[in-house]
Amino acid sequence: MLSKKIQKGLSAQLNHEFYSAYLYLAMSAYCNHSDFNGAANWLKMQYEEEHMHATKIYNYLVEQGVHISLKEIAKPPKNFGTLLNVFQMSLEHEQMMTARLNDLSDLALKEKDHATYNLLQWFVNEQVEEESSVNEIISKIKLVKGDGYGLLMIDNELHQRATPAPIN
Ligand code: FEO
Numbered sequence: 001m002l003s004k005k006i007q008k009g010l011s012a013q014l015n016h017e018f019y020s021a022y023l024y025l026a027m028s029a030y031c032n033h034s035d036f037n038g039a040a041n042w043l044k045m046q047y048e049e050e051h052m053h054a055t056k057i058y059n060y061l062v063e064q065g066v067h068i069s070l071k072e073i074a075k076p077p078k079n080f081g082t083l084l085n086v087f088q089m090s091l092e093h094e095q096m097m098t099a100r101l102n103d104l105s106d107l108a109l110k111e112k113d114h115a116t117y118n119l120l121q122w123f124v125n126e127q128v129e130e131e132s133s134v135n136e137i138i139s140k141i142k143l144v145k146g147d148g149y150g151l152l153m154i155d156n157e158l159h160q161r162a163t164p165a166p167i168n
Pocket of ligand 1: 017020050053094097130
């Protein structure tokens with residue numbers, strides 16, 4: 001049985017993960033519209049991954065017998081500026097998600113809820129990987145300093161990102 005505080009925290013995180021999915025979908029749409037189809041693909045794959053994150057929390061809450069109350073998902077922005085801006089916004093967003101997950105992990109420990117803590121550690125580790133891949137993309141974009149050919153090469157590379165494998 002999860003404490004009320006943990007239920008509230010996980011429900012909020014569930015909403016944040018759905019918002020993440022929505023944000024990446026908005027970024028993907030923006031990149032498609034801006035003819036960065038490779039970046040649009042990368043961001044669409046990220047949308048799918050975030051959707052799986054939300055589902056992972058949802059499944060855990062169901063398993064723990066919680067009657068989930070789904071909240072509204074906030075509207076993401078429509079325009080994101082340059083390709084560099086898109087990924088900088090993604091990084092800022094992921095850093096905020098990491099901070100939230102760290103706070104939630106602290107709460108789980110305080111509540112002596114080790115099952116939830118274990119679940120959250122999966123997310124904390126996932127954040128390391130996510131921040132690192134976005135950082136790598138930002139470095140590459142900065143390296144080409146707005147050069148059209150360089151941006152095209154990066155966009156082609158981002159096209160290679162495949163559909164994420166299902167997570168448990
Ligand atoms: Fe699921 Fe990128 O946070």
